[in-house]
Amino acid sequence: MKVQIDAGRCQGHGRCYDLAPGLFGDDDEGFGKVLGDGAVPPEEEQEARRAAANCPERAIRLAEGA
Amino acid sequence: MTTMTLPPGPSLPRFAQGAVVLTARLRGMRRMRARYGDAFTVNVPIFGRAVVISDPDEAKQLFTASTDLVENVRPNLGRVLGPGSLFALTGEEHREQRRLLVPPFHGRRLAAHERTIEDETVRETATWPEDRAFPALPSMLRITLNAILRAVFGADGDELADLREMLPAWVAYGSRLLVLPIPKTDLGRWSPWGRLWIARRRYDAIVDRLIDKAAAEDLDRRDDVLALLLQSRYDDGSPMSRAQIADHLLSLLVAGHETTATTLAWAIERLRRHPALLRDLAEEADAGGGALREATITEVQRTRPVIDVVGRHVTADGYRLGRWTLPEGCTVLVAVALMHEDEALFPDPLTFDPSRFLGVRPDLYQWIPFGGGRRRCPGAAFATMEMNVVLRTVLRHFTLMPTTEPGERRHSRGVANAPAKGGVAVVRRRSPEAMPPSTIGTAGARP
Numbered sequence: 001m002k003v004q005i006d007a008g009r010c011q012g013h014g015r016c017y018d019l020a021p022g023l024f025g026d027d028d029e030g031f032g033k034v035l036g037d038g039a040v041p042p043e044e045e046q047e048a049r050r051a052a053a054n055c056p057e058r059a060i061r062l063a064e065g066a
Numbered sequence: 067m068t069t070m071t072l073p074p075g076p077s078l079p080r081f082a083q084g085a086v087v088l089t090a091r092l093r094g095m096r097r098m099r100a101r102y103g104d105a106f107t108v109n110v111p112i113f114g115r116a117v118v119i120s121d122p123d124e125a126k127q128l129f130t131a132s133t134d135l136v137e138n139v140r141p142n143l144g145r146v147l148g149p150g151s152l153f154a155l156t157g158e159e160h161r162e163q164r165r166l167l168v169p170p171f172h173g174r175r176l177a178a179h180e181r182t183i184e185d186e187t188v189r190e191t192a193t194w195p196e197d198r199a200f201p202a203l204p205s206m207l208r209i210t211l212n213a214i215l216r217a218v219f220g221a222d223g224d225e226l227a228d229l230r231e232m233l234p235a236w237v238a239y240g241s242r243l244l245v246l247p248i249p250k251t252d253l254g255r256w257s258p259w260g261r262l263w264i265a266r267r268r269y270d271a272i273v274d275r276l277i278d279k280a281a282a283e284d285l286d287r288r289d290d291v292l293a294l295l296l297q298s299r300y301d302d303g304s305p306m307s308r309a310q311i312a313d314h315l316l317s318l319l320v321a322g323h324e325t326t327a328t329t330l331a332w333a334i335e336r337l338r339r340h341p342a343l344l345r346d347l348a349e350e351a352d353a354g355g356g357a358l359r360e361a362t363i364t365e366v367q368r369t370r371p372v373i374d375v376v377g378r379h380v381t382a383d384g385y386r387l388g389r390w391t392l393p394e395g396c397t398v399l400v401a402v403a404l405m406h407e408d409e410a411l412f413p414d415p416l417t418f419d420p421s422r423f424l425g426v427r428p429d430l431y432q433w434i435p436f437g438g439g440r441r442r443c444p445g446a447a448f449a450t451m452e453m454n455v456v457l458r459t460v461l462r463h464f465t466l467m468p469t470t471e472p473g474e475r476r477h478s479r480g481v482a483n484a485p486a487k488g489g490v491a492v493v494r495r496r497s498p499e500a501m502p503p504s505t506i507g508t509a510g511a512r513p
Binding site (some may be wrong): 011012017053 | 130170176427442
């Protein structure tokens with residue numbers, strides 16, 4: 001699984017890096033960013049789904065099996 | 067015509083139902099849930115007919131609904147804070163303004179506020195007496211008011227002293243006024259709203275002076291909200307108006323201190339009644355850790371949410387929300403405490419047990435002390451960091467003495483529910499040798 005953030009949609013709500021700090025971080029201004037290349041280790045897939053489900057802008061894309 | 071389907075509810079007249087909901091809020095809500103289930107319809111003053119929900123799926127649907135279907139509850143704090151406040155703004159304008167308020171309370175600037183908050187806590191707690199009971203709430207209010215004033219305006223000065231003096235009374239007064247209708251004609255300076263507007267003019271004059279001062283400085287070197295808003299530009303290059311800036315700043319000052327202080331007072335109240343947890347927290351603070359402290363704050367907010375309901379206003383007729391079909395103009399209130407007491411979400415819900423959040427963040431549509439969705443509190447990260455730093459500082463400088471007294475009851479301060487005795491503390495100062503060195507940078511900073 002891989003995660004991506006659509007920067008055009010992100011409004012800086014900060015839910016992704018709160019819920020899945022291993023996968024997302026914040027930039028200097030507080031907007032979400034993907035850490036590393038966005039590859040999700042199997043044990044963090046649930047966190048990735050929760051982060052995506054909690055994004056009010058639906059700005060997080062999960063690519064299954066990638 | 068669409069058939070409306072509203073949840074069941076009592077048929078008492080509005081006045082009587084209002085009395086139940088407003089005077090015994092949590093007890094009244096629990097009673098209605100026991101009788102009607104997790105959703106019920108009430109008819110209350112201020113909101114009129116309101117649907118109260120606590121099912122997490124329905125709440126999530128409401129919080130994520132498009133702004134053509136659902137907007138912020140009416141009336142809301144925007145009445146007191148001004149038309150430019152995030153509470154009052156809707157739709158695209160709300161989105162645009164909210165985005166401007168993200169940077170000051172996130173990212174690198176969040177870490178910069180940590181030092182200020184620790185300083186304010188050390189300064190305030192220096193006056194705490196030993197071995198004598200005192201309410202923690204007034205101290206917590208002073209710490210959080212000073213912290214938000216400095217985050218919003220930067221350096222201290224005479225103007226901040228004026229604001230520090232006028233804001234607490236104004237907030238207390240304004241939150242009581244929230245429930246009164248705005249008169250159509252001006253009833254004069256001695257009427258309730260007249261008094262509020264006089265205070266507002268005084269506030270505007272202070273902010274004007276602060277803006278004039280700031281304009282003469284190098285804003286790039288400043289990290290406070292005022293400096294950021296003064297530098298922000300709309301897409302067409304125009305700056306933000308002074309009236310808009312003043313409304314934003316007032317909203318941050320008001321929303322940003324009492325709620326946090328009240329939660330901190332609850333933390334003191336809860337911790338003194340859980341001696342084993344208190345010992346673990348003190349050890350953790352000495353060792354430089356913070357996981358248990360973070361989980362504890364999350365659990366305090368779950369079991370003692372300071373806001374009762376998160377409200378929305380239905381703007382589309384026949385809006386379908388889960389099992390219900392709602393008319394335009396209907397108010398929907400998400401009952402925070404009812405959701406937090408849902409056994410299916412939080413097993414053994416009435417037990418205060420921070421370990422349930424150790425290493426696990428709650429879903430943000432099930433744990434909703436900050437509200438939810440696009441209108442969730444934009445200062446949540448700041449507030450969480452602030453509570454963490456204040457508690458850490460208190461634990462390092464003091465031994466909080468446990469008590470066997472029963473828990474304090476909830477007492478409404480207008481908007482926020484506070485412990486009835488103000489979160490009574492009894493402390494003993496720790497000897498300086500026993501105190502660990504400060505480890506700035508571990509409370510809010512992220513990897």
